[in-house]
Amino acid sequence: MNKQKINIVDMTLRDGSHAVSHSFSPEQVEKVAGGLDKVGVSIIEVSHGDGIAGSSVNYGFSKYPEMDLIKSANKVVKNAKLGVLLIPGIGTIQDLEEAHRNGASVVRVATHVTEADVGIQHIEHAKKIGMTAVGFLMMSHMGSPEKILEQAKIFESAGADYINLADSAGYLTPDGVKERVSILKENLSLPVGFHSHNNLGLAVANSIAAVESGATYIDATCRGLGAGAGNTQNEVLCAVLNRMGYDTGVDFYGLMDVAEEIVEPIMQRPQVINTPSLMLGYAGVYSSFLLHTYKAAERFNLNPRDILVELGKRKMVGGQEDMIIDVAYSLSQQNK
């Protein structure tokens, strides 16, 4: 088989932003984006961790104005495309236009895996103003392959250039990735991308499973920088893809240097798998549930891990944090 070209989407300056409390400075962005551009990644994503306009009391304030960060990246990005993430309800079409004026040429419109319809207008608008538009389905472990295909078709009809699946909770194992990517490759003509988290130590393996199922865009971050247990470690991913004979267009030695010399010194803590991030991946729930879960566990004298597992079983999603008390209450009744 002639192996397909794999496009590396580096999100150090977006998902990685969670791991530095959204503190990237314009100078840091210029250095990281400049380094990534030189080594040949395809897309460099720069936004608040929760997408443009994420800076808020709910999601954490950015230390520097986000549009200044996009402008900084735009000064140095010459070969790659400069991208932003947009979560409808957090970012607006006005925010998108501003990001576009500041140099972003790609937008990934991210919705919950069952709610692609809320992103239709954003995809359509992005295409109208000449951007590359990506339909991005979060928490894809909560959707069956058939559901994911249905939702991807909504994005396709809106004009999306490719579909990106995200294992936002780091819950999936390689088999689950394969069936989700494969159904899209078999039924859509659009390229497919994949985004992993490392909560179960499977981020690289899941990325490889996606590639082997036909995905041609893979999300990653230098040193795995990212929320919770972090994302796919970009330099490790490129090492494995090199070894497997895939062309990424990335200068692997140069990428290792960007990770070690530019990104590592900015990091506030090493990216490891600890008990909370492991439990989130094991249960398949959002990290925003963690604090509320610990509180409920104390109140009802429960093991917080049992609450997380039950929340995962009930497929609770971000915004349903109030259900944690209900779940804790019913578990405490069962224990009686």
Place this chain on the structure above:
Amino acid sequence: MNKQKINIVDMTLRDGSHAVSHSFSPEQVEKVAGGLDKVGVSIIEVSHGDGIAGSSVNYGFSKYPEMDLIKSANKVVKNAKLGVLLIPGIGTIQDLEEAHRNGASVVRVATHVTEADVGIQHIEHAKKIGMTAVGFLMMSHMGSPEKILEQAKIFESAGADYINLADSAGYLTPDGVKERVSILKENLSLPVGFHSHNNLGLAVANSIAAVESGATYIDATCRGLGAGAGNTQNEVLCAVLNRMGYDTGVDFYGLMDVAEEIVEPIMQRPQVINTPSLMLGYAGVYSSFLLHTYKAAERFNLNPRDILVELGKRKMVGGQEDMIIDVAYSLSQQNK
């Protein structure tokens, strides 16, 4: 399919010893081994990182006498078996007898993947004194599946109770694991085990690939503690095996607590994948080559990474460090 029981071999107190410069104290061993015993791992391995009698100028001195560590573990290990690693040429039959008198009931006799014959007498002696004896093939990426089967048969003839393959350089991808484990399962009646390193971020995935190919003993360490990029992170492995429906007999919540409350405070640095460990896994060479390679690179004005890749191609093994100069010289001639 009725899923086989998976035996967890915890080597926090053996391979993990590399990551703390062989400084485990009898008190620390007692706490870690006691915790591991309670949560239900099958074998607890306690030795210098390079096996019993590894404490030396070559491999690094242990801070405390190794036999005292084995005795400490033996005081608290009630359910698991207490094991040691023995590399012929480093440890001797006398060392093994002493370890056995101090409570070790399992010995894993570790040789290079093509040199099982040097371990025959150790396996035979271990069986004679009533121990469980394991044939352990290191650097298994350097052996073809057929070669590995041939070498495993040598251990089988000597009386080994099971065969353990080790991806000592963290080089293999899941396909390489599957073909190596499968050929043993198809041609031997002995159980098979697997030992991963995380240099390519694939330790958990490779362990799962081994299990799916029929391996029933998996090596792991709490928090992934180990040489270089570390080993398979035990609590993460057990999470994934739980999720996949395998019975490990391990109390997963309890194991997370051992990792977080007992092992993490002992660690000297977090277990991450950095440039040197990534390059070792990428090239497939021993970590003992690293320092010599950097020196040779400076002398011949080469990129040390190119030297490592060439060493891997030539299948250099520990003890052949003098070849590094030859390789560097020939690379420098090619560059002219």
